[in-house]
Amino acid sequence: MPDRRSQRTSNSSFDPLNINLQPPANETEEQKAARLEAAWEATQVSRTIDAGLAESKKALEKKKRAVKILLLGQSESGKSSVLRNFRLSFTPKYFENERLVWKTVIQLNLINSIKKILTVLQEEWEELETDSAESKHEPALTSEHRRLALSLSPLLAFETSISRIMESSTGDYTVTVRPGGGWKDKLASFGHRSPSTPEAQSPTGETDSDPSQVTQVLAACKNEMIALWDDAIVRGVLERHGVYLQDDSGFFLDDTARIAALDYIPSDRDIMRARIKTLGVEEHRFVTESGFRAGTEFYITDLVCALNLTYPSQRSTWVPYFDDVQAILFLAPLAFWQSLDEDSKVNRVQDSLELWREIVGNPLLAKTAFILLFNKKDVLQAHIAAGVQVKKYVPSFGDRPNDVASVTKCTFVFSVADFRDKFSAYHRKFSPEPRPFIFYETEAIDTKSTAIILGEVQEQIIRNHLKDLDVM
Ligand SMILES: Nc1nc2c(ncn2[C@@H]2O[C@H](COP(=O)(O)OP(=O)(O)OP(=O)(O)O)[C@@H](O)[C@H]2O)c(=O)[nH]1
Ligand SMILES: [Mg+2]
Numbered sequence: 001m002p003d004r005r006s007q008r009t010s011n012s013s014f015d016p017l018n019i020n021l022q023p024p025a026n027e028t029e030e031q032k033a034a035r036l037e038a039a040w041e042a043t044q045v046s047r048t049i050d051a052g053l054a055e056s057k058k059a060l061e062k063k064k065r066a067v068k069i070l071l072l073g074q075s076e077s078g079k080s081s082v083l084r085n086f087r088l089s090f091t092p093k094y095f096e097n098e099r100l101v102w103k104t105v106i107q108l109n110l111i112n113s114i115k116k117i118l119t120v121l122q123e124e125w126e127e128l129e130t131d132s133a134e135s136k137h138e139p140a141l142t143s144e145h146r147r148l149a150l151s152l153s154p155l156l157a158f159e160t161s162i163s164r165i166m167e168s169s170t171g172d173y174t175v176t177v178r179p180g181g182g183w184k185d186k187l188a189s190f191g192h193r194s195p196s197t198p199e200a201q202s203p204t205g206e207t208d209s210d211p212s213q214v215t216q217v218l219a220a221c222k223n224e225m226i227a228l229w230d231d232a233i234v235r236g237v238l239e240r241h242g243v244y245l246q247d248d249s250g251f252f253l254d255d256t257a258r259i260a261a262l263d264y265i266p267s268d269r270d271i272m273r274a275r276i277k278t279l280g281v282e283e284h285r286f287v288t289e290s291g292f293r294a295g296t297e298f299y300i301t302d303l304v305c306a307l308n309l310t311y312p313s314q315r316s317t318w319v320p321y322f323d324d325v326q327a328i329l330f331l332a333p334l335a336f337w338q339s340l341d342e343d344s345k346v347n348r349v350q351d352s353l354e355l356w357r358e359i360v361g362n363p364l365l366a367k368t369a370f371i372l373l374f375n376k377k378d379v380l381q382a383h384i385a386a387g388v389q390v391k392k393y394v395p396s397f398g399d400r401p402n403d404v405a406s407v408t409k410c411t412f413v414f415s416v417a418d419f420r421d422k423f424s425a426y427h428r429k430f431s432p433e434p435r436p437f438i439f440y441e442t443e444a445i446d447t448k449s450t451a452i453i454l455g456e457v458q459e460q461i462i463r464n465h466l467k468d469l470d471v472m
Contacts, residue, residue, distance in 0.1 A: 066285075066297035067465055068324055072359060073331030074351055075341065076249055078375040079302050081272050081444035082329065082454075083284065086300065088268060089451045090288040090458070101187050102271040103264065104162060105175065107214050109250035109275055110259055111159045112173045114225060117234065118149050118156075120241045139233050148231075151224045158214050162187075168276075172341075174250070179280035215262060222260035229253045250275025272445040278302060281321065293462055301325075322362065326468075327369040327461045330356060332423065333376035336393045337383060347393065356423055360437075361430035369464055371457055372423055372439040378446070 023035065071079040087095045124141060163169065166183040169176050177183045218225075228234055238245065245251055250273070252259055259270075266274075282302045288294050301321050332352040340346045360370060384390070391399070420439060427437050438460070440453045 066299055067461055068299045068326050069301070069461065070321060070325045070328045071300060071302045071331070072318075072328055072355070073333075073375075074348065074355065075277065077331035077333050077352070078373075078442075078444040079331055080276070080278060082331065082373065082375070082442075082450070083300060083302055084272055085444060085447060085450040085454055086298075087286070088271075088447055089454050090291070090298070091286050093289055094286065098184065098188075099266060099271070101184050102274055103266050104187050104214065105274045105276050106250075106252060106259060106266055106270055107218060108159060108162060108175050110218070110225075110252045110256065111155045111214075112175070113245050113248070113251060113253050114152055114155055114228070115159060116173050116243065116245060117228060117238065118152065120238055120243055121145065121149055121234070123241065124237050139236075141233060141237065145231070145234065148224050148228050152221055152228065154217055155221060158217055162214065173248075174275060174277050176277040176279060179278055179282040215264070218260040219262045222256060225253075225256045225260060229256065248275075268447045269445055272447060272450075293458065296462060319362075319364065322364040322368075325365070325368055326465045327371060327457075328359065328365065329371050329373060329457070330359065331373050331375050332356065334374055334380050335376065336390060337388050353422055353426065357426045357430050360427050361432070363432050366432040366435075369435070369461065370427065370437040371460075372437060373442045373453075374420070374439060375442045375444055377441045377443045 023032065027035070071082060073079050084095075087098075121141065125146075128140070163175070165186055166175070166177060167186070168183060245253060252270075252273070255270075258264060284298075284300045284302065286298050286300075288296045288298065303318055303321055333348070335348045338348045340348060340351055356372075359365065423439070424437075428434075438457075440457075442450060442453055444450055
């Protein structure tokens with residue numbers, strides 16, 4: 001019998017593995033059955049692993065082909081509103097299904113404004129009790145105001161109860177949720193429970209109210225809410241306390257009659273105006289439902305951080321989300337008159353510029369397309385029209401006219417151009433390689449104009465992406 005070495009030299013198809021897998025010469029029938037059984041099981045395991053690998057590869061390939069967009073901007077810049085506009089334009093069925101969830105958020109926004117007024121009134125009453133008679137402001141609050149405040153107190157219990165369902169907090173009168181989207185499911189399932197389903201209980205044993213009951217209570221309180229907000233004395237107290245509710249995000253007090261109606265269904269614009277603050281990072285996956293590019297898969301990441309100059313270390317947490325992104329939608333509202341909530345010494349536009357500089361200069365994003373959205377165009381226009389001096393906040397604005405006559409057109413254009421030049425210069429100076437960048441002036445609460453812009457943006461991103469994938 002030839003030894004193994006001679007077999008190796010004489011036979012070119014020699015396979016050492018084969019030799020090792022040969023059954024032993026003296027194998028019994030029982031041993032053979034056991035060996036074949038083991039081999040069969042091993043093949044099954046191997047097939048399962050292969051199928052799993054193929055599946056993961058397919059999913060990875062699919063994700064590679066999907067369009068990945070990052071929404072960036074400081075808090076309240078309008079990232080979530082732009083995302084809602086995306087949903088409305090490209091997944092209208094999904095958007096429609098969420099309408100009742102947004103109804104509850106809007107009701108909460110309204111209740112929060114009432115809560116803020118009641119808190120200020122309470123402060124005023126406490127001050128009146130301690131202050132001397134001379135310092136009392138005229139005209140003063142009356143017993144009728146106390147009656148109004150008392151009649152609105154049931155709303156506060158609902159606010160607590162719904163916040164518990166959503167696992168949200170309402171620090172600073174803003175509904176704040178953790179990322180993950182779970183709050184929407186919780187609200188939706190709560191709202192659609194059958195009457196026989198037991199009511200949810202909080203850990204402290206309190207029973208949560210059904211969001212649908214809020215509609216009843218709001219309708220019952222409608223006239224009192226309107227009376228409170230329309231009251232000249234209440235407005236005077238708010239002003240003395242430096243509270244300007246009209247400037248708040250999620251301000252719906254001027255729409256109380258409509259929102260507190262029993263048959264209220266939020267309009268698209270209401271949904272864009274709703275305020276809910278997201279903490280953390282949220283990835284949204286969706287497939288476009290209709291239109292020219294129907295069936296395109298999108299991943300949009302809403303990157304929310306406390307973006308300000310005093311906490312630059314938080315910005316390093318964004319880096320993992322830069323990988324494989326085709327476009328960044330950067331939101332920069334030109335709120336030159338505002339400072340950051342997190343740091344009153346930092347101007348909002350200055351913070352946006354610093355953030356922009358950091359992002360465009362990031363080498364990981366050298367190939368990423370940048371789309372700059374100067375959002376809240378309407379708010380800027382309103383401030384200019386109200387005579388807010390741009391020069392006071394932006395010295396480089398110089399002596400350009402700031403009066404309403406030449407203003408809305410000229411000054412608005414100039415002021416935007418002024419900021420645009422800065423953003424553009426930073427983009428040129430700090431980009432690792434030259435690349436184009438597009439900008440738009442947007443008003444995310446106006447669904448029609450935003451739909452046109454997002455249509456263009458979507459088309460641009462998809463075209464570039466297909467080019468990169470070599471399928472165009
Ligand atoms: N008037 C006006 N309001 C806007 C515009 N864009 C967004 N808003 C409102 O501004 C508020 C803040 O917008 P969001 O989309 O929640 O901002 P965000 O960037 O997601 O904020 P965070 O979740 O805190 O990071 C909301 O109440 C929006 O309705 C706009 O163009 N004009
Ligand atoms: Mg948000």
